[in-house]
Amino acid sequence: MDERRRLDYLGAMGVDVWVPRLVAAGRIESSDEIAVVEPSRILPPARVSDPADLRPVSPSAQPIPRTPPAHAEAHEVAPNPVVPGPVASGPVGPALPEALSPPDPALMDWDALAAAVSGCRACGLCETRTNTVFGVGDRNADLLIIGEAPGAEEDRAGEPFVGRAGQLLNRMLAAIGLAREQVYIANVLKCRPPGNRDPHPEEARQCEAYLLRQIELLRPRAILCVGRVAAQNILQTDAPLGSLRGRWLTFRTGAIPLRVTYHPAYLLRSPEQKAKAWEDLVEVVRRLRGEGCAVIGKGNDKDQSD
Incomplete structure (x- = not known):
């Protein structure tokens, strides 16, 4: 399959491609010169307010989703857990020593x-x-x-x-x-x-x-x-x-x-x-x-x- 037909197939599948200057000039010598860019790597046009924001996105800059192992769900603990306990009915804190109480x-x-x-x-x-x-x-x-x-x-x-x-x-x-x-x-x-x-x-x-x-x-x-x-x-x-x-x-x-x-x-x-x-x-x-x-x-x- 020649490169031109391959590009047509990719376009029909909804895969955007970046064509180097040589391809645009009709001088494609190798398929390595064609970089396939997935749609998720391109900012949606509706969210772009400035053309300067259209920068190439490096794959290494994207966060890698972390999927917790199945066995960890049973041991997951919320941060700073609140442990319910009995409600104190008296004054909170220890009473002042008698020596520190104001004299009567x-x-x-x-x-x-x-x-x-x-x-x-x-x-x-x-x-x-x-x-x-x-x-x-x-x-x-x-x-x-x-x-x-x-x-x-x-x-x-x-x-x-x-x-x-x-x-x-x-x-x-x-x-x-x-x-x-x-x-x-x-x-x-x-x-x-x-x-x-x-x-x-x-x-x-x-x-x-x-x-x-x-x-x-x-x-x-x-x-x-x-x-x-x-x-x-x-x-x-x-x-x-x-x-x-x-x-x-x-x-x-x-x-x-x-x-x-x-x-x-x-x-x-x-x-x-x-x-x-x-x-x-x-x-x-x-x-x-x-x-x-x-x-x-x-x-x-x-x-x-x-």
Whole structure:
């Protein structure tokens, strides 16, 4: 069979051929000069966007299909298999060792509580304070006085009510026959807020456990809240001070009588309100003496009357 007829047969079978320049010129000397190209080696014309993409494809560049042996199918394992197991109902991971758990103020005595407050970093106020202000006075006192937060002078001294407001508070106590050393004085916050601003709710929450433990350890017969912020935080209300003062309230559980009065710093700015503050103080001392009302006792460690 001559080469011309062979080319015709190949064309009829759908086999494309590449004819060298010699064949095109009609000078075919050997069949080795004809390279048969299978259709799968040529890019479909519909997918070609640039004539430059029509390049000869080397057979060595084509991927060789791999057919897995029949016996391997039974042992095929998916990558990273997920093995079903029991679903844990408790917390994930091991529990923290007891030594790493934050200490519970409710379990502390006075000294441990004071040390915890001194090293407290539960809120951002620890970054701006000079000293923490834990509290001062008789740890067996009948009367607990609660203020709002330390001011600049209290922050420097580490003691509540040491400025002009503190001096007025001392005179108010002396007027009802009590010395500063005979009562216990604490604040809602143990650190000074910058610029003496009102405490933020989250700051008061961080200090709350410390104050509650102080009240529990002290077990006072009466609480005197001085100022709106202290009263609202202790009573957990947003009522104005004017509606809170002038009557007896109770501290949360109802076991301790509580009275609200004006803050000494406010009385320095508004001396005309001192008469109302005096009325509140008189009621407090009457409560402590048990005049005309029941006295909340502490068992046998304290007398029921003065």
